[in-house]
Amino acid sequence: MKPKLLVIGGRPTFQKKALHFFQPGFQVSTAASGREALPLLGNGQPAMVLLGADLPGGGSLEFLRELQQNFPRAKAILFSAFQDMNTTIQAMKLGAYDYVLEDIDLKELDQKIQKAVRILNLNEKIPPLKEPESFPLPSFTLIGQSKAMRELYKFIGLISNTTASVGIRGETGTGKKLVAQVIHQNSPNREGPLVTVDCTTIVETLSESTLYGHEKGSFTGAVESHRGLFEMAAEGTIFLDEIADLPLSMQGKLLRFLQDKEYQRIGGTSQKKSNARIVVATNRDLYQAITQGKFRKDLYYRLKVLTIYIPPLRERREDIPLLIQHFLHKINREHHTRVLKIEDRAVQLLIHYDWPGNVREMENLLTLACILGKEEVILEETVKEILHRSQRLPYDRPHLSSLGEAEEEILKRALRTTQGNLTQAAKLLKISRPTLRTKMQKYRLSLG
Template sequence: MDSRTAQILIVDDDHQLRQSFERLLAAEGYAVRTASSGEAGILAVREAVPDLVVMDVRMPGISGLEAYAAMREFEPRLPVIIMTAFGTTDIAIEATKMGAYDYILKPFDIPEILKLIEKAVAAGRSMRSRVAVGEEGEAAVAADAIIGRSQAMQDLYKAIGRAAPTDATVLIRGESGTGKELVARAVYQHSLRADKPFLVINCVAIPETLLESELFGYEKGAFTGATGRKVGKIEQANRGTVFLDEIGDMPLSIQAKILRLLQEQNVERLGGRQVIPVDVRIIAATNRDLEAAVRAGQFREDLYYRLKVVTMAMPPLRERPGDIPLLVRYFLARYSREMGQPDPGVSDEAMALLTTQPWPGNVRELGNTVKKALIFNLGAPLGPDEVQKASGEPLRGGGPAEADPGDSLARYVRRELASGRESLFEDLMDRFGLLVIREALEATGGNRSQAARLLGLSRPTLLAKIEKYGLRIESRVRQSDS
């Protein structure tokens, strides 16, 4: 998804709260705007739609609820988190019923709100950042893209084109890493509901009991711990699209409720007596062998038949090796841009090596390999040794043993010295700093606190460095663009 800094709009009449939010979020690398009233918040959204709005309910002038309604009118795909104090939760719940992303209770738990903000920003972007289908070149690199010219992929594009503008339930099947989620987003974006919400529910990532309340919501007292009402995601996505990812792993009890939703277009909250009509389109995906799951009694046969009417089968990458060079060029262009470096290109040998691998992890694995190879790369076209190093295991077809990184680094520096560029020392140090940080983040799965520890830096220092190096390199690239 697009890697530009996420923009967050804080709407609250409390000056101090705005300020502390601004500081907190800026330190996390977000760009923050603020508004001191609902009216000002609406104007700010009209002026430039942010990635997320975090808004108080009770303000002088119009309430957060009214402001939310106006923002939703303008952009229904904008995630809004409502801040509420004890005593105003009813209003916040009302807002989630209307489609607000979530609400949080004051006083906040900071790690919790940061996690929620990250999720909400990602959710908004998965709705609004475009998936280019079958496009190539600059148009594809600028968006998320489904790349491939093979017959299987062309058939897929046609299937997306046919199914998208209907309200039919779509089942996307395929191995891990073949692009199921991308296709789900593409179907949504080309549908008649493209300007309405798209909510993703990952059925394996959420434990069974939580999954049920996440999807359907609950009434106060539905179970121990249900201290208030919660609106389910399906209700929240009314008029929109719900993507049930990994549906093959959905527990049987919840399968029954999804079947009912498909047949009757309504839901009931847990512990509730009210039947709530909803109008949602379901897109589902799985990498499981559903037929086997049906035979084993793990998947309802009636739901299976209901889901499979429109099926899209994602071809594994090994069945379309002709698409690999296209994908490699796409990933090179895309990740180089994200890293603020020129695209180094790829040598024929490296391309040959990449094209002949079986890629059990499919496009995801290929993309990760190209990304890592770029991290090792210091400017020359990607060679087989970098590709070899980037892939966790020895690659089929072999390659030279690991080269001494000192050698290639020295060669790189010599080449740069000959370039006669200005501020070369700083430039090289920034690049090296960024490389070290990127590796540390990679090693810790993106955990900034752990990465900071690994590097012997404090977390704020690490964040400041990321900002500094990232920005400097970005501005240099921009200068050289113009």
């Protein structure tokens, strides 16, 4: 049985063209106004509605609202000769599937309609994803049933009753901060605060004051006493993220703190005690940093005793379906979307993708698919489109004929990924910010 297509409003010439073009594949009905369309709607729910944004007497958006309330499964595409900002925004907020110009090529319009109908059909066939059994989940939850993740859970359990320092190693986006939160949540220090320090943001000249605090008048600009992060952590946990970037001058002081659990404010005359647990994380090879003279060997061995390795997502692909389930429920709660289904071919594409950005990249991709996908079902082509847009698919990479071209392309991708943030781009490329600026000038790259 052919799906129903209702064309409401628009110029008579458009209605005539649409009727002729779509009749082979649809039961097409036309109406000049919303009032004229009401009896046609009463004959059963249409699969698709082409709704003119300039209905006689206005009221297109009100009609769209009523359509969504009474026929929630119907997909509505608005069309008009001119597309203004306010109407477009309001239409999409009200649940329009798309908004097109009236002179759109009908083949292009047909592609949009066929995709929408396919979504409707898949929505009937694909069962919704079940909520996780432990839903609602604790504040900080690691997801996965792979062998690597099960070993990780056991290791966290074994160290939970101690306050020993812990090192976390893993690629960017694997969830190092989340692991630190889980460690804190299960430790004897859980009643205290978890203080997070991004070592890449610490200014070397202020690093000691940032971590240990200072007394009033201890240096120019110290107009009042200041508590450092170690003091704030008190009986809790201090998480030093990207420990490899901690200034070398501070590494010795951190080592002494790890040995004695004591520190002194700048300008202070007495030692202060802290029972804060130290958890550090890095995505870099610390031993290589030692050979480069950027990290202390004695601090490395002090931190190496209890080390957790978080595997990249490509090494635990069997966890991807569980992560999809978890993230879709999370995204629906946080962004008020209603996507609980995903096409099998889309799942397979996600499983076989290498995820250079790991779990964080997956969450970002699914968030984008839910918010911009305009559908209750995530399709394979939606996932492909997002991956192509970020230039992540292997066959989407440009052919590079020289080392210079390769370097230029890498710089462009880093700037795109960080949305022009030079500090983050330099961190991603593992070069200094001045070096990044020099290379940008070399290839005449701008932030525009």
